[in-house]
Amino acid sequence: MQIQFLGAAGEVTGSKYLIHTSLEESSCKFLVDYGMFQGAREADEKNQKLLPLHPEEISFLVLTHAHIDHCGLIPRLCAEGFKGPIYCTTTTAKLLEIMLLDSAHIQVSDFERAERKNKLGKWRGDMPVLLYDTKQAIESLNQVKAIPYAKKFSPTPSIEVTFEEAGHILGSSIAVIDVKEKNEASKRLVFSGDLGMFEKPIFRQPSLIESADVLIVESTYGDRLHRNIKETENELVEIVTQTLERGGNVIMPAFAVGRTQEILFILADLIRRERLPHLNVWVDSPMATKVTELTTACMDELDDDAKLLYQWLLDHKNKIDVRFVGDVEESKSLNRLKSGAIIISSSGMCQAGRILHHLINNLPFEKNAIVITGFQALRTLGRRLVDEAVSVKIMGEYVDVKASIHTLGGLSAHADRDNLLKWLKGFKQKPKHVFVVHGEPSASVHFVQSIRETLNWNDVIIPTLQSTFDIS
Ligand SMILES: [Zn+2]
CATH class of the missing domain: 3.60.15.10 (Ribonuclease Z/Hydroxyacylglutathione hydrolase-like)
Structure with missing residues (x-):
């Protein structure tokens, strides 16, 4: 052989x-x-x-x-x-x-x-x-x-x-x-x-x-070694609570496969455990939407915590509003949301896709938070944000970075x-x-x-x- x-x-x-x-x-x-x-x-x-x-x-x-x-x-x-x-x-x-x-x-x-x-x-x-x-x-x-x-x-x-x-x-x-x-x-x-x-x-x-x-x-x-999941949860609670309190939006660039579903799970679980209040979440990525649908259709392949949480969500639909954004027009209409929104969008390294519009709209304001949820390769927009750029070029225009930038280390x-x-x-x-x-x-x-x-x-x-x- x-x-x-x-x-x-x-x-x-x-x-x-x-x-x-x-x-x-x-x-x-x-x-x-x-x-x-x-x-x-x-x-x-x-x-x-x-x-x-x-x-x-x-x-x-x-x-x-x-x-x-x-x-x-x-x-x-x-x-x-x-x-x-x-x-x-x-x-x-x-x-x-x-x-x-x-x-x-x-x-x-x-x-x-x-x-x-x-x-x-x-x-x-x-x-x-x-x-x-x-x-x-x-x-x-x-x-x-x-x-x-x-x-x-x-x-x-x-x-x-x-x-x-x-x-x-x-x-x-x-x-x-x-x-x-x-x-x-x-x-x-x-x-x-x-x-x-x-x-x-x-x-x-x-x-x-x-x-x-x-x-x-x-x-x-x-x-x-990865940071443990409990620390990651604590960080997320702090970022989301503080940002919503000061009237901002939380923008989370995330890979459509895996990471988006993981974040949705963690947010819902934090609400179930009363560590976070009711949230308004938008998932703005057609691929993430398809994969999330597939994930819920394959619950029997997930772990027991995921199954219990999913059942809890079905029984407590008023605890979290998750909206899956369809066409581009609907995506652009999210630009009108000035506070109180959690937007999960792709691409995960901010290189392309709908996340770019959300960054253009939210980066220039101090009240908003950008939460990086995955690995950012060199020379990507996501990496420049992590590296504390004060201004970044998106779709040919310079955008000031005033929003706070956070990196969640424990998700991998x-x-x-x-x-x-x-x-x-x-x-x-x-x-x-x-x-x-x-x-x-x-x-x-x-x-x-x-x-x-x-x-x-x-x-x-x-x-x-x-x-x-x-x-x-
Ligand atoms: Zn793989």
Whole structure:
């Protein structure tokens, strides 16, 4: 057996792994995840790189979850000739449709805008890359096969796969893959996918896996500890109470998938526990609206606290008003709200989308508060706000920053170092091969060091991009 690291090796995006096997029935190649590289300029180039084999030679694909850096290139793979099934959990299948159609839509509109400008001679630099269009995204969804959590299935007679809870986002899974090669003992491959915190609101805890021959584990925050959720709640109570008392609005840029639902949960829970008064909340992001609907439709996959809270909300509808904003006109009408509003909108890093209007309207006034709820990459508007800019450029205009800016540190979709180690302790003995992926180099290196010190696992590998390993 061989495993090749085609992404998320020395970086956090582009997750994809190619596994070659020699089975009794045939030789079989399959993929785990097929994500998009994001962020850096070289991402475009890497996203266009062809696989080291024809996609038609791949038998099937196992998908851990529907974040774009794990699934975002699937339509391109299918358009290039991959005909096999795409296995994922039932909820990932639903979320995948929302994510891939949104990704195609963004790419097509960016491309068309650039083309229009280019024709007028107004476009500078490289043209944006169109990796796939909406039709290709829809076609790829026809290959999806949804499988419930914890149900063993066989893509081919000598391979068995089970999806276990990863506690990261809706539908997220750990992929446990048992492979029986010709004349060999069966080997278990465990792909952690992205793991959530054990105490994360809404989601169930990541499942502990007891054994593996080959383990591929993420390390996004392998070098740091998150602030605890209680401190985060206290901070939020203070910000919301003070801002509403002084007659301001609270603006929260938030990722549409996961973070928006988590914030809604925390606000509702704080009201239930009488730590916050009745609130008027607007969720202004079509994608966040769709994902929130999906979340409430999948309550049985959430943790017990989330289920109890949801029931409490249904019984106490007068305690919180949450409005989901539809079209752009309705979104713009929120500009008239001068006080008492909590507006959750995207994009989470303030780079595009409806959040921009809310920032233009609310940043220039001291009474308002902007609450940053997630990671802000370098050179994003969100990062400039965190870095205390006194004035920022939004849609070509300079806007004074008078509102107070707060960062909530305790919300993260990813496990921190101690939570990753806690998950690793679930293995009864050290897996024979351990690969640390999905981390910036320093996060992965520090995490490997912690693994060595805490678990005494010595030969842990950080694979480089494109590297291949023989698994004996
Ligand atoms: Zn993820």
